[in-house]
Every structure is written in C-alpha cells, then in structure tokens.
Amino acid sequence: MARLWLMLLAALLTAAGSDAAGIGFEFHHRFSDRVRQWAEDRAIPGAWWPQKGTAEYYAALAHHDRALRGRSLADASASELTFADGNATFLLSSLGFLHYAVVELGTPNVTFLVALDTGSDLFWVPCDCQQCASTHLQGIELSVYSPSNSSTSQKVPCSNSLCDNQNACTGTNGSCPYNVQYLSANTSSSGFLVEDVLYLTTEDATPRIVEAPIVFGCGDRQSGAFLDGAAPNGLFGLGMEKVAVPSILSSKGFTSNSFSMCFGEDGVGRINFGDKGSSDQQETAFFIDSRHPSYKINMTGIAVGNSSTDMVFDAIVDSGTSFTSLADPMYTYIAENFNAQIKEKRYKSESNSTFEYCYELSPGQTSVLLPVINLKTLGGSVFPVNDPIISVLGPANQTLYCLALLKFSGVNLIGQNFLSGLRVVFDRERLVLGWKKFDCYTVDNTAALSTPTSSPSNAVAPVPSSYTQEMTKTDPNAAQVPARSPPSNYSPHSKAMSNLSPVVLLMLSLALLW
Numbered sequence: 001m002a003r004l005w006l007m008l009l010a011a012l013l014t015a016a017g018s019d020a021a022g023i024g025f026e027f028h029h030r031f032s033d034r035v036r037q038w039a040e041d042r043a044i045p046g047a048w049w050p051q052k053g054t055a056e057y058y059a060a061l062a063h064h065d066r067a068l069r070g071r072s073l074a075d076a077s078a079s080e081l082t083f084a085d086g087n088a089t090f091l092l093s094s095l096g097f098l099h100y101a102v103v104e105l106g107t108p109n110v111t112f113l114v115a116l117d118t119g120s121d122l123f124w125v126p127c128d129c130q131q132c133a134s135t136h137l138q139g140i141e142l143s144v145y146s147p148s149n150s151s152t153s154q155k156v157p158c159s160n161s162l163c164d165n166q167n168a169c170t171g172t173n174g175s176c177p178y179n180v181q182y183l184s185a186n187t188s189s190s191g192f193l194v195e196d197v198l199y200l201t202t203e204d205a206t207p208r209i210v211e212a213p214i215v216f217g218c219g220d221r222q223s224g225a226f227l228d229g230a231a232p233n234g235l236f237g238l239g240m241e242k243v244a245v246p247s248i249l250s251s252k253g254f255t256s257n258s259f260s261m262c263f264g265e266d267g268v269g270r271i272n273f274g275d276k277g278s279s280d281q282q283e284t285a286f287f288i289d290s291r292h293p294s295y296k297i298n299m300t301g302i303a304v305g306n307s308s309t310d311m312v313f314d315a316i317v318d319s320g321t322s323f324t325s326l327a328d329p330m331y332t333y334i335a336e337n338f339n340a341q342i343k344e345k346r347y348k349s350e351s352n353s354t355f356e357y358c359y360e361l362s363p364g365q366t367s368v369l370l371p372v373i374n375l376k377t378l379g380g381s382v383f384p385v386n387d388p389i390i391s392v393l394g395p396a397n398q399t400l401y402c403l404a405l406l407k408f409s410g411v412n413l414i415g416q417n418f419l420s421g422l423r424v425v426f427d428r429e430r431l432v433l434g435w436k437k438f439d440c441y442t443v444d445n446t447a448a449l450s451t452p453t454s455s456p457s458n459a460v461a462p463v464p465s466s467y468t469q470e471m472t473k474t475d476p477n478a479a480q481v482p483a484r485s486p487p488s489n490y491s492p493h494s495k496a497m498s499n500l501s502p503v504v505l506l507m508l509s510l511a512l513l514w
C-alpha cells in the first residue's frame, strides 16, 4: 500500500478571456499541436515562448538542434526516451500549478495533457466516463480514452502482478479494478487497469518512435480536485511502485531504471526516461520505507542568506505538489530569516491568503534581491532553491511577491516550485536523487569546469517574461538591473506576473491508498 502525496491549488481555473466557444483551430493542426500550443501559451511565468515564424523562434530551434546533436555526440550509448510529442513540460497556473506533458496512447493514438506526479504511482486518464472533469478547456476539447476504440487495448486481468486490488475482483469480465484515494477533500480516481501502447521517441540524432506497452488506469470516475481544475486530463504517476510508468519501462528493458525532469524558471521543462544524470551532479540517497516507497530524502541543515542552522528532517520530493510545504521548525526558520533579509515592505495579507510572507513592489520595480536559500542534504550536498517566490496581483492591483512556502504539519513535501532551475534525476537503480543547475535548454556538458561561485547571478536563467518585457518598454534599463553583481548571499530575481488576483487558493493534500 502506498500513501503518497499530491498537493495542488484547485479553483484556479481562471476565466481567461477567450473562452468563447468556436474559436477555431486550423484543422490541419493535429490535436496534440493544439494542446501543446495551449499549454505553451499558459506556461508560467510569462507565457513565454518564441512565436512561430519570428527570428527568435528559429534561433531557438537552431539552439535546440545544436543541443540535440551535442548531446548525442557526447553520449553515444544514449538510450533515453521521452514522449513522442516531445520532452517539453509546461507549468500551468490555471491547472493547479503543476507541470504537464503531452502524451499519446492507443491505436489510433489519442492525445492527453497529463500532470506529472512523482508523489503517486498510477498513471490514469479519463476513460469511458461516468464522472470525469469537463472535457472543455478554454477552447480545447480534451480527449477521453475508450478501450473499445483502441485496437491495441488489452484487459489487465486480476491475475496480473500489477493488479494490487485483487480482493475487489468481483466482475465477471475479470478486469482488475483500481481505486486511488488521494488524502483529503474526497479526491480519487477509480476504474480498471488496461494495457495499451504509449508512444515514446528516442532522444538521439535520428529520433525513432518507440511503442511501449504500458499499464494505466481507465479512470471512469474521478472526484474532488480532479473535477475542479487539477489534472483534468489525467495524472502521470512517476513513483517507485511497479505500476508506475518508469518502473514498467525499465522492467521491460526500454530504458535504465532512472528518469530526470527539469523544470525551467520560464515554466517550460523537460522529461527524459532513462536519464541517469551526470558524474558531476549533487546527490543524496533516498530514504526508503519499504511499506510506502517514495522519493524521500533526509536533510541536515538550512541556509537562508546570511544565516544557517543544522536541522534534521526528511521530505518527499513531489512534483505533484504545487508549493513546497514544511512543518515547523523548518517553516518558521526559513520564513523568518527570509523576511529579515528582504528590503521591500511586507504586505499584510488577509487571513485567508495562501502565503504568509508577501511583499509589495514599488511602481516600476522589475527585480528583487532575495536571500539565497539552500537545503543541506544527508551526505553534505547542497540543494539550491532557485525560485522560492511567486508574484501575485494584490487586491488593489499592486504587484506583490510572496515566499511560496506553506506551513504544513504533515509530511514535508518538496514541491515543484523548489525543483526549478535544476535537472533532477530520480535514479531508482542506485536509489539516489541527483540534481544539477540546468536551464532545461542547453546541452548538458558533463565535463564543464567548475565555475567560481563568486557570481551568483549566473544562477539565474534568462528571464524573457512578458512582465519584464512589458516593463522594459517604459524603462529600457530595467532589464539590466539583475545583471549587476549582487551581494553574494543574495540572488537577483525577476518574475512574471501571474494573474492570481483575488482567487481562493484551495490547498488540498492528497494521499494515494491502494
């Protein structure tokens, strides 16, 4: 039995303008192109992506191509796979602040926009729906899976070793039922397991489609957060249990038993199955509880700018958690030391606000200096928190930024926001978590010389956000500000505005129970 965690902000489905029905997509575009475009447009912060046809677009393409070739030359034995639709992931603020990827399943293939969750195991998609989220998503019609419509779909009988719920096998058809309960707020997915083809592609110079038969949930009944904005088109469990897709891919010999994700600070990320990381990455061992195997790591200390302390705690690395949540004393240590080193005026938020520590920017301000936050992991490696803040629009339309950290008395969760700017490797073979600073775009140069740490500004990825671009129009020098050398305990930061306005940020903590 696994009890794993997913935290998300539901109720964020913003009525973003162009919901008007009938906005036609040109029909020569494949469905997945439309979904990807939709996702790219909504990746936060800044919804930044070069427009097709512009010089920037082609420059970016060329850059990617170079990176692709560089990578395959550097690593001839690459057997890494990613989704056939590409390795890109998208942080979607309107869908619970989780990272999503576009996946194709079945024959003929059907495309889904699924949330990536290292905190749970089962991959499920809406299927032969009795109770599913709306399939209308701001102009996109989301798919529903149907076993009877796919010629490669197969039953997973109760006798299958992936069927954990055999006592519930009462149906005469012998399909293995599943029921995943995510803790609190009545959030669940249920249905039965099916086997079908997941389309992947090799990541070398001559990409080749790989059809991997995988087991996933035909989710005919969802409840709670899944009907309310989060993962409306399926949840891609990336956990340690044998039913999780990375486990299936390695047990069937498609990839090594490892995968990586990179969540870029521009909201666009990457996922690679089989990626075992590099020799120069930082690492710490997973702390495995055999009853509930999860990506739990042990910490030994915290540093916030000019102060640091020893503190022993464990935390689960959970990409299905929107914002990192820590119990006390960790929460208070980080929050108070952060607060003590911030120059901006504290914004006294309403008691119903999600984040306790928020600050008001002065008009025209486009960047802030933040104390550098590092977590020290067992074994001595330092886990840098590259993006601890979120910018929000205050009630009077003022620009605020908040420490995007929640106090939570349950298990400590390192959420997607603390993973950004890193290539995070979930090496399940060696049972270690690896990480390395990475902008998610350039080729990983394993042989890179270690650069002196005197210039923390190189930690910041380019910030081509719509907000800074907009501000740059009125103040052409504004974008230069972060380039100046800040004091070494600080990192310069500028962030895009996301229109969170006065929205109820509904926090749900969820557990998986077979």
Ligand SMILES: *[C@@H]1O[C@H](CO)[C@@H](O)[C@H](O)[C@H]1NC(C)=O
Pocket: 063, 064, 065, 067, 068, 071, 086, 087, 088, 203, 270, 272, 440, 441, 443
């Ligand atoms: C992602 O895919 C692109 C090609 O679509 C490739 O150029 C790039 O190197 C890949 N990135 C990573 C981190 O694998």
Ligand SMILES: *[C@@H]1O[C@H](CO)[C@@H](O)[C@H](O)[C@H]1NC(C)=O
Pocket: 084, 104, 108, 109, 199, 209
């Ligand atoms: C999915 O189907 C479309 C349309 O038939 C096809 O163009 C595409 O290549 C298929 N995708 C894969 C990964 O086979």
Ligand SMILES: *[C@@H]1O[C@H](CO)[C@@H](O)[C@H](O)[C@H]1NC(C)=O
Pocket: 128, 144, 145, 146, 149
């Ligand atoms: C299955 O195929 C039928 C016939 O083409 C179609 O009417 C139905 O909508 C499909 N079901 C799903 C869930 O896509």
Ligand SMILES: *[C@@H]1O[C@H](CO)[C@@H](O)[C@H](O)[C@H]1NC(C)=O
Pocket: 147, 155, 170, 171, 172, 173, 174, 175, 192
């Ligand atoms: C198998 O039976 C269960 C309940 O008896 C039903 O919910 C499910 O849809 C059936 N599965 C298939 C593949 O027919």
Ligand SMILES: *[C@@H]1O[C@H](CO)[C@@H](O)[C@H](O)[C@H]1NC(C)=O
Pocket: 184, 185, 186
């Ligand atoms: C969960 O469901 C129960 C019964 O269906 C209901 O009484 C309760 O209010 C629900 N809780 C939440 C948080 O929605």
Ligand SMILES: *[C@@H]1O[C@H](CO)[C@@H](O)[C@H](O)[C@H]1NC(C)=O
Pocket: 287, 298, 313, 314, 378
């Ligand atoms: C990690 O922490 C857990 C409990 O927090 C503890 O039981 C375990 O021994 C720790 N692991 C190591 C290697 O210290």
Ligand SMILES: *[C@@H]1O[C@H](CO)[C@@H](O)[C@H](O)[C@H]1NC(C)=O
Pocket: 306, 307, 340, 341, 342
């Ligand atoms: C840390 O920095 C803050 C703000 O810059 C300052 O008030 C405080 O005295 C410093 N603390 C130490 C221990 O240097």
Ligand SMILES: *[C@@H]1O[C@H](CO)[C@@H](O)[C@H](O)[C@H]1NC(C)=O
Pocket: 395, 396, 397
């Ligand atoms: C905030 O801005 C929106 C749109 O720009 C406007 O409709 C609203 O009245 C403003 N609210 C306040 C309190 O100024």
Ligand SMILES: *[C@@H]1O[C@H](CO)[C@@H](O)[C@H](O)[C@H]1NC(C)=O
Pocket: 350, 351, 352, 353, 502, 503, 504, 505
């Ligand atoms: C939060 O509280 C304030 C006043 O206390 C209220 O005006 C506002 O609507 C509340 N926001 C939400 C999202 O409930």
